[in-house]
Amino acid sequence: MADLDADAVVVGSGPGGSTVADVLTEAGWDVIVLEKGRNHLIDPEPPHRLRGEFSNDELKFMHRHFLGPDPLLEPRTYRRSEADGERLAVGEVNNLPSTVGGGGPHADGKLPRFREEDFSLLSARGPVDGAAVADWPVQYDDLEPHYAEAERLIGVAGEAGANPFAAWRSGPYPMSPGPDMFGALLSSEAAVRRGLHPYRAPTGINSVPRDDRPACNDCGFCAHFGCPIHAKGEPVSSLRRALRTGRCDLRPEAYVTEVLLDAARRRATGVAYLDAGGERRLVRAGHVVLAGGAFETPRLLLANGVANSSGLVGRHLTFHFQTFVVGAFPFSLHGHRGRSVTHLHDDFIVPGTDDLVAAKDAGLPWFRGGTVEHGASTLPLQEAKTYPPGVAHTEAMRASVLRDKLWVFTMQGEDLPQAGNRVDLDPSIRDAWGRPAGRVTYAPHRHELAASAHFAPVLEAVLRDAGAEWTITSTSPPSDDLSRHERNPLGIAPASRHVMGTCRMGEDPRTSVVGPEGRFHDVENLLCADSSVFVTSSGYNPTLTLAALAVRTARLLAGDPRRRDGQPNGSP
């Protein structure tokens, strides 16, 4: 430790990095957390006051990039395949926030667990042509205690037993859910009539005062907004606990550019970063933990040529294939009151006989949809920009068919991994620091398209039964001709902020990037604690699973004091 700045340096302060910092500092480790973005969340200095910079302000959060990344400073590029040339779009491409807290503050905090089958998809369902379906090296039973711990660390409100498709769990949720939204009650009742099984969404938002933070007051500015009263626990609860140990040094505006290796390139010695003033600084640490998310982690590794003997860094990129089914009701649903989404149903993750027949008809051995969010449309400025200009604009806003009277089912469809879908470095677009922009090459597999086409009509029928006068379906990315989407507010790239799979986890260093314990195969004391390691995407929001894996990775690392010098673990 004499010549080290910390036992571990963590790159990224989102749910993965904050969880690692929480667990390692509790175990007595000294940790430095480097975050590229600004700090609007918490004072790094004692007493670690939670800041008052988040607000109910649509312009600031939705149009002025308050949580970053600003697409002018940090453009990303997108193409569907090599056939599109070097790129099809430049700017905002799945811009998961870049800020202290990472993707936590902007999310509305839905935190479901995966199911048992999600960790063994190849064994359970079998291969699919053109997709790299595989089993995870970690199974649900291994992860269950870490799921339970992640739920406690974040503070998840949910209802055990309410979802018949849920995986087994060792105990109840830390809190009960908060109030149900009016629209979700209507859509849930109709879903039940259809034979579906809606349940109250497990959510990382306080329903009662907890962790020295207040209960949520359902202000409605939830998805996309930082919480003004800090009722959201993800990941501020972990980050604050880590800071309070006195062993966590949080450094915002620290843009990591290099993973430093020893001469043999088998051990990391630390990282180099650019500080707020643009000066290059070094941190020397016993372990380096990458937690910048499944876009930035491979971007950093590829820029450095590190940990890529498999050639798979950046590959097997998955999102969720999002299907939006909207229904327009003849009365107000006041979706601006509540937590954006209060109910889910998972029936389409566990396909029934009819669904599997439809898959066969589509030439697939099977398909799976995803969890369906019962959610609101809440934002007047976003609504205003969807109506054409001119004399009818004001009347359209008053009628508010696309906001106040709208209800939305969003299916987070399982996205099968494909080696050609990937993050790499754009050959010429640069960020404002002069470094190569990340580029997404992505096209959905026909599995996603077939599942979406099959389940969307069911969702349309449910919304009509709930009282909608009309319904319509769209997807992200678009599943039809791109030329129709010039004015698509979601753009042509996947709009999902659920980004996964780019440093796939596995036993075999030839077919995976990270080992079962979260260590990169090529560099023994370099670890990954974000959704880059996901082997398959499941149809569930990824955050709780990445937090549970981060708990596990950090526990395996810190559980034995002899490992503090950076020697590799034995078998767990």
Added chain:
Amino acid sequence: MSWLTDEQHAVVAAACDRLVPGSGAAGAADYVDGLLGAFAVDPPRIWAGGPFSGRHGGDDGFSRFLPLGRMEELAWRTRIEGSKGLPEREWNGPVVGLQERYLEGLPALGPDFATLGPEEQDGRLAAVPEFAALLYEHACEGVYGDPVYGGNREGAGWRSIGFPGDVQPRGWTAVEVSGRG
């Protein structure tokens, strides 16, 4: 605050009003002026503060604008002022700023724009579609964005559609969340 001249202000107000009726009276031109002249004050008028507006309890934190970081100032100056040939603003080539787009677009609408009839106004807007699209975006923001940015005067835009705007720290009760109406 005034980056726009009085004449320019009148043209912006009339053009916004044609694209989004009522936006002129709601202060859309003041919103545009606040954005184009954001750096006339320190901190600049980019990100309002928090956590509350004071309209529903607590202090008015919104009016205490937040300082930008070094890179954010670079981004917003580049976006508003343009790259102006400065190498440090042209990491991906030249950027035309919002100020330049207004200075080019407003003469095309003509100084007499506010005095024209609806059809003539529509004709002039149609002749500059890209500038009209920008004005439309800003008109929407100037009616339905928070009043602290200069538009949506006294919440008139929100009131006209029955939207309550920000509600912290009051929030909503369980009955208001779950009940009809």
